[in-house]
Amino acid sequence: MFQKPLNAVAMLLLFLLLASSVQAQSGREIMQFVEDRDTGEDAVMTMRMTLVSKDGQQRLREMESFRKSKGEDTWSLIFFKEPADVRNTGFLTYDYDAEGADDDQFMYLPALRKIKRIAGSDKAGSFMGSDFNYSDMSAPDLADFEFKYLQDAEVDGSKTWVVLSTPKSTEVMEEIGYSKKAVWVRQDNHMVVRVKAWVHRSKEVKFFEFKGLEEIEGVWFARRAQASRKLGNLTLHQTLIEYNDIQLNQGLEDDLFTQRRLEKGL
Secondary structure, three states, rough: OOOHHHHHHHHHHHHHHHHHHHHHHHHHHHHHHHHHHOOEEEEEEEEEEEEEEEEOEEEEEEEOOOEHHHHHHEEEEEEEEEEEHOOOOOEEEEEEOOOOOOOOEEEEOOOOEEEEEEOHHHOOEEEOOOOOEEEHHHOEEEEEEEEEEEEEEEEEEEEEEEEEEEEEOOOHHHHHHHEEEEEEEEEOOOEEEEEEEOOOOOOOEEEEEEEEEEEEEEEEEEEEEEEEEEEOOOOEEEEEEEEEEEEEEEOHHHHOHHHHHHHHHO
16 A cells, blocks of 8 residues: 555656756756857957956056967967066967867966966966956866756846856866856857856855857857956955957967967067
């Protein structure tokens, strides 16, 4: 006489297991949409970075950015133009798509006339004093994370999926600098428009917003990015980036994205 209740319990457990599996898969699929989004063959743009301290003091930096799709990989190069003390500082990234492949990042410091490779242990560090880590400057390896769909939400009038991204190991947390992230992905164009990131081994939380979305020659860009580092309700620091003069498909040569070219500056 206990057979039916036992079957009902078993069926309920099976249903919950399957639902959990589908939900986890859907979170992974959403992030795959982000990774597979069309970004064009190459792009050139200018960037204006504003660093805002806790007391409101601002520092401005002007940069020029180059990006090229190389098969499934992405190469990018940033040169700092202003102010004078950082002029010709360069940052080169080889963002590899292959699962398990570590991205290569190199920083050229003209004052030292030296190229520094950004080691994995340094990628949680601040990129040029901003609220973006070196790890934020390239796409994540999806195989390093567990993804869970949380809910649908609306951001600036557009429907988004909200996905929780959790590193699979402490080593990954140490490298990227975050213990977990909540990611808002627009459903129509698969752009990340908001991120809440919990800083690893800290009570601080970072908030990222990507606004002014615009489609240029079939490719979507965010014209503005903002990163804020907070402790409770206190904003410790902010970084604002504006992207201008965006030009696509310029036929950029491979030799632009080399360490030799990095040393030459603009």
